[in-house]
Amino acid sequence: xxxxxxxxxxxxxxxxxxxxxxxxxxxxxxxxxxxxxxxxxxxxxxxxxxxxxxxxxxxxxxxxxxxxxxxxxxxxxxxxxxxxxxxxxxxxxxxxxxxxxxxxxxxxxxxxxxxxxxxxxxxxxxxxxxxxxxxxxxxxxxxxxxxxxxxxxxxxxxxxxxxxxxxxxxxxxxxxxxxxxxxxxxxxxxxxxxxxxxxxxxxxxxxxxxxxxxxxxxxxxxxxxxxxxxxxxxxxxxxxxxxxxxxxxxxxxxxxxxx
Amino acid sequence: xxxxxxxxxxxxxxxxxxxxxxxxxxxxxxxxxxxxxxxxxxxxxxxxxxxxxxxxxxxxxxxxxxxxxxxxxxxxxxxxxxxxxxxxxxxxxxxxxxxxxxxxxxxxxxxxxxxxxxxxxxxxxxxxxxxxxxxxxxxxxxxxxxxxxxxxxxxxxxxxxxxxxxxxxxxxxxxxxxxxxxxxxxxxxxxxxxxxxxxxxxxxxxxxxxxxxxxxxxxxxxxxxxxxxxxxxxxxxxx
Numbered sequence: 085x086x087x088x089x090x091x092x093x094x095x096x097x098x099x100x101x102x103x104x105x106x107x108x109x110x111x112x113x114x115x116x117x118x119x120x121x122x123x124x125x126x127x128x129x130x131x132x133x134x135x136x137x138x139x140x141x142x143x144x145x146x147x148x149x150x151x152x153x154x155x156x157x158x159x160x161x162x163x164x165x166x167x168x169x170x171x172x173x174x175x176x177x178x179x180x181x182x183x184x185x186x187x188x189x190x191x192x193x194x195x196x197x198x199x200x201x202x203x204x205x206x207x208x209x210x211x212x213x214x215x216x217x218x219x220x221x222x223x224x225x226x227x228x229x230x231x232x233x234x235x236x237x238x239x240x241x242x243x244x245x246x247x248x249x250x251x252x253x254x255x256x257x258x259x260x261x262x263x264x265x266x267x268x269x270x271x272x273x274x275x276x277x278x279x280x281x282x283x284x285x286x287x288x289x290x291x292x293x294x295x296x297x298x299x300x301x302x303x304x305x306x307x308x309x310x311x312x313x314x315x316x317x318x319x320x321x322x323x324x325x326x327x328x329x330x331x332x333x334x335x336x337x338x339x340x341x342x343x
Numbered sequence: 344x345x346x347x348x349x350x351x352x353x354x355x356x357x358x359x360x361x362x363x364x365x366x367x368x369x370x371x372x373x374x375x376x377x378x379x380x381x382x383x384x385x386x387x388x389x390x391x392x393x394x395x396x397x398x399x400x401x402x403x404x405x406x407x408x409x410x411x412x413x414x415x416x417x418x419x420x421x422x423x424x425x426x427x428x429x430x431x432x433x434x435x436x437x438x439x440x441x442x443x444x445x446x447x448x449x450x451x452x453x454x455x456x457x458x459x460x461x462x463x464x465x466x467x468x469x470x471x472x473x474x475x476x477x478x479x480x481x482x483x484x485x486x487x488x489x490x491x492x493x494x495x496x497x498x499x500x501x502x503x504x505x506x507x508x509x510x511x512x513x514x515x516x517x518x519x520x521x522x523x524x525x526x527x528x529x530x531x532x533x534x535x536x537x538x539x540x541x542x543x544x545x546x547x548x549x550x551x552x553x554x555x556x557x558x559x560x561x562x563x564x565x566x567x568x569x570x571x572x573x574x575x576x577x578x579x580x581x582x
């Protein structure tokens with residue numbers, strides 16, 4: 085259980101830290117789409133007997149970068165190209181998993197999370213990549229925030245927008261792959277988006293939105309795990325429901341304050 | 344004087360066969376205060392986007408400080424106020440956060456803001472009179488104050504060229520007057536080159552040295568004093 089709390093804490097902090105930039109760029113559902121592609125990676129790992137977390141990480145990064153390149157072309161065609169990547173990922177996953185004869189409980193731990201089966205090795209990987217992810221967010225915050233506020237202005241100044249966007253897509257992909265064991269592919273995006281949405285209802289600046297979002301993500305993960313332990317509920321779903329409840333509370337406080 | 348911007352026989356269309364601009368020749372010297380005016384849809388914003396290197400000419404060449412506009416090394420010293428500016432994102436960005444975004448440039452992308460950039464941000468906020476509201480979310484301000492925050496963002500780049508696209512849209516008459524006075528101050532005291540784009544330029548007419556009227560091509564380029572009477576409202580300009 086201690087390992088579960090450790091993994092939950094890392095993901096609870098990292099997911100909203102990266103999700104913050106997706107929400108600000110109105111790309112809240114990109115995490116969900118990357119999850120679809122990560123599913124193909126999981127299936128590929130099961131099919132070839134390689135670590136599914138590793139193959140999911142590779143698939144998610146490739147998918148995330150592809151999605152960013154397609155998105156940057158813009159327009160309706162760009163939107164349809166995203167759908168093509170997302171659903172092809174999901175379909176590939178179904179075909180690979182079926183081929184491996186693994187349409188069973190083993191697959192469910194990736195779809196819905198299985199934080200209670202996290203090993204010391206898993207936790208070490210999650211903590212290391214989580215620390216790298218958070219350090220990247222801290223390093224890139226100034227540039228990413230400025231691009232969110234005025235992308236055109238940053239482009240005029242010669243800021244490498246494309247490279248920064250790819251950095252965000254890669255961070256999102258790593259977060260999806262890491263969060264898979266905690267909340268599952270199907271619920272990853274929720275932990276990236278809901279704490280940030282809750283925070284933006286009550287925060288007083290961009291920076292406070294990010295920090296409050298991280299705090300809400302962490303509390304959601306720890307409280308959700310605790311509730312799931314005592315009430316014998318699935319941890320992933322419970323964590324996300326706590327995050328959803330925090331959004332409700334945030335919206336209520338925001339409306340009381342007239343925001 | 345060296346040229347801040349130089350367009351040579353530029354034509355442009357957003358898709359093949361389309362002509363938003365045709366055969367545009369325009370040179371803006373460093374230190375000039377130029378109003379680019381003309382009717383809505385006449386190509387003013389497109390012309391400015393080409394000057395800034397945001398679009399590349401279909402035909403012809405565009406230079407910014409004597410280098411190809413899209414890769415000019417001096418783009419970092421350009422302050423740009425886009426049309427209908429408002430903070431992107433969902434989070435309640437403060438005046439200080441919006442203005443800080445103006446200091447972003449290649450070579451200063453990572454980590455915390457340094458002392459000189461902080462100073463530029465504080466000075467820019469003070470110059471537009473928003474020091475008391477530096478930590479107020481921009482969306483909580485009036486339209487005129489929001490526009491001042493974005494002007495401060497453009498100033499935080501410590502610009503040698505300031506480009507403003509329709510800066511008075513949605514701004515009351517009093518704010519328009521104070522914007523015009525601020526631009527005059529920047530131009531006369533700091534020698535900043537200013538390109539002021541608008542479909543009407545009443546507020547700055549007394550300060551600008553040169554008016555360029557655009558309707559797909561340049562139909563007038565000269566002193567405001569030489570403008571024929573009917574053209575003082577450029578929305579009525581006909582080719």
